[in-house]
Amino acid sequence: MDRIPILKMGDFLLVTIQVDLYDQLAETLESDLVQMVRKYNSKGVLIDISAVSIIDSFMGRILGNISTMSKIMDAETVVVGMQPAVAITLVELGLPLKGIHCALNVERGMELLRSKITLDIQDDDDYDDSDTE
Amino acid sequence: MKNEAVKIIKAKKKYILEQWFQNQLENDGLREDLITNEDQRIQSEELINSFAASISDTNFDNFQSRDFEKIEDILSGVAISRAKRGFTPRETGAYVLSLKMALLKTLSEEIKDPVVLYTESMRINSLLDNFSMITFETFIKGREDVILRQTDEITEISTPVIKVWDGILALPIIGTLDSSRTQIVMENLLQEIVETGSSIAILDISGVPAIDTLVAQHLIKTVSATRLMGAECIISGIRPEIAQTVVHLGIDLSDVITKATLASALKTAFGMIELEVRKKATSKVL
Amino acid sequence: MIVILNKDAVSITREQDTILLRNRVKEWATKIGMGLVNQTKLITAASELVRNMLKYARGGVVNIEIVSKGRENGVRLIFIDKGPGIHDINLAMRDGYTTGRSLGLGLPGARRLVNEFEIQSVVNEGTTISITKWKNG
Structure with missing residues (x-):
């Protein structure tokens, strides 16, 4: 069966989605990711969707799920590289993916993850209240 | 029976062209500031040639016939280029209508039987009216294109990042x-x-x-x-x-x-x- | 008046067919010169509707048509299934309503993404949904 590879980089997990997603594939990714978060005790998940040309409500939900599930396992999720057309479509669809952190590219996404994690270590305050949605 | 009018048009196309061109000159349809005499002549000749070539007994009453596609193309081309160059609708309309006058005049000179002349004239009339409608439609479309382009430009200009x-x-x-x-x-x-x-x-x-x-x-x-x-x-x-x-x-x-x-x-x-x-x-x- | 310029059809029986449909729709949309954003909206809407088709009717057929209205060209997709039909269309079109385990954005979201949206459904016979996206719409 098709699977999207998940790379482990230190405390982070890195996923680059290079193929067109269908529902089953997205669901597999969701369960694989949470398994990996637990296995490696990861602190951050970075999902690169720069090659994804379509995100509909199902895949939007999966992204939200991953973010929330990781959060309760104490890992931050950042989605990076969303294409402009995809962003406009998601907003028009009525799915602005609130509560998911986004960054322009992998580099910025890594910075964001690092800043969130060091912040967590410095003080256990909630970084952003909107995260908990 | 072979159709009289079709025969005449095919045989007399040079004469019709002369008549038509004469009509255009009289109609003030010739805007030398916008199109040269020579260009207009070439345009008219092309149209007459393809008209004479495509018209036949079978399609004479049917302006939607595929045989006329070439003529429609030429007419649309003429109308659009005129719309963009700033011809008035009257000047553009006169282009085809003056061809009609030339055709009718030629027919009346050639056909002696009044009954035949009448029926043939009516048919020419309705065919050419349809052609002039095409001209008019495309003329307006050409103008709309200009407006649309301007609208695009305005939106483009008004949202700078x-x-x-x-x-x-x-x-x-x-x-x-x-x-x-x-x-x-x-x-x-x-x-x-x-x-x-x-x-x-x-x-x-x-x-x-x-x-x-x-x-x-x-x-x-x-x-x-x-x-x-x-x-x-x-x-x-x-x-x-x-x-x-x-x-x-x-x-x-x-x-x-x-x-x-x-x-x-x-x-x-x-x-x-x-x-x-x-x-x-x-x-x-x- | 809407004129159909070209026709194509994709039959949907399993999830992977969704990708085939997306690619086919993209091909046609590119052919008429539709911009990337509008393409994405159309394909996303198609994706939502195909999911419903698979979920509730176990598949069906999607007709792809290139249509023209006046000076505008567009792509029309017609989703035909022989599923259980929809009991209350007004309710199904409401944001957040779902009979399955989803966000309930499928139908209303798809409608927001396209220019024209028509739905016909007969209970126990099937559902036909037609969506149109104009090139510059």
Whole structure:
């Protein structure tokens, strides 16, 4: 069966989605990711969707799920590289993916993850209240 | 029986062309400031030739016949180029109508039997009327194209995205914000965010005359889309009247960073990317 | 008046067919010169509707048509299934309503993404949904 590879980089997990997603594939990714978060005790998940040309409500939900599930396992999720057309479509669809952190590219996404994690270590305050949605 | 009119048109096309050209001259249809005599002659000759070539007994009464496609193409071409060059509708219409006059005149010279002449003239009449309608339709279409192009240009001009600092974009919106305009604003802004790698976008609405629930919705959409790209969005230029309407209409802008002026938005943006603006004279450290 | 310029059809029986449909729609949309954003909106809407088709009717057929109205060209997709049909269309079109385990954005979201949206459904016979996206719409 098709699977999207998940790379482990230190405390982070890195996923680059290079193929067109269908529902089953997205669901597999969701369960694989949470398994990996637990296995490696990861602190951050970075999902690169720069090659994804379509995100509909199902895949939007999966992204939200991953973010929330990781959060309760104490890992931050950042989605990076969303294409402009995809962003406009998601907003028009009525799915602005609130509560998911986004960054322009992998580099910025890594910075964001690092800043969130060091912040967590410095003080256990909630970084952003909107995260908990 | 072979059709008289078709035979005559095929045989006499040179003569018809002369007649037609004469008519065009008399009709003031010849605008030497817009098209040269020579060009017009070539155009007319091409049309007559293909008319004579395509007309036959079978398609004479059926202007929708495929045989006339070439003529329709030529006519559309003529009408569109005339619309763009600034001919009046009358001048363009006269082009085909004067051909009709030439054809009818030739027929009346050639056909002696009044009954035959009458029926053939009627048929020529209806065929040519249809051709002139094509001319008119395409003429208007040509004009509409000009208008559409201008509309596009206006929208293009009125939504510039300006890079005000490394990592900070500003987008002054002038005029009303409807859904198609929002679409363009979003596309331009997001594209520019990708190209410049900016992390902050300032949407300045000083030039938006009024805000209602729909406009507010468009603004919120733009902010949401910007966030999905991984950039933050600040809305600036909130005038007192706009603040009042926003509250009266119960629009919720609490998720959005709003500032009264572009200057304070820029200051906030500097703060967000950890920059400081200082007066040079006071800093004697260096 | 809407004129159909070209026709194509994709039959949907399993999830992977969704990708085939997306690619086919993209091909046609590119052919008429539709911009990337509008293409994405159309394909996303198609994706939502195909999911419903698979979920509730176990598949069906999607007709792809290139249509023209006046000076505007567009792509029309017609989703035909022989599933259980929809009991209350008004309710199904409401944001957040779902009979399955989803966000309930499928139908209303798809409608927001296209220019024209028509739905016909007969209980126990099937559902036909037609969506149109104009090139510059």
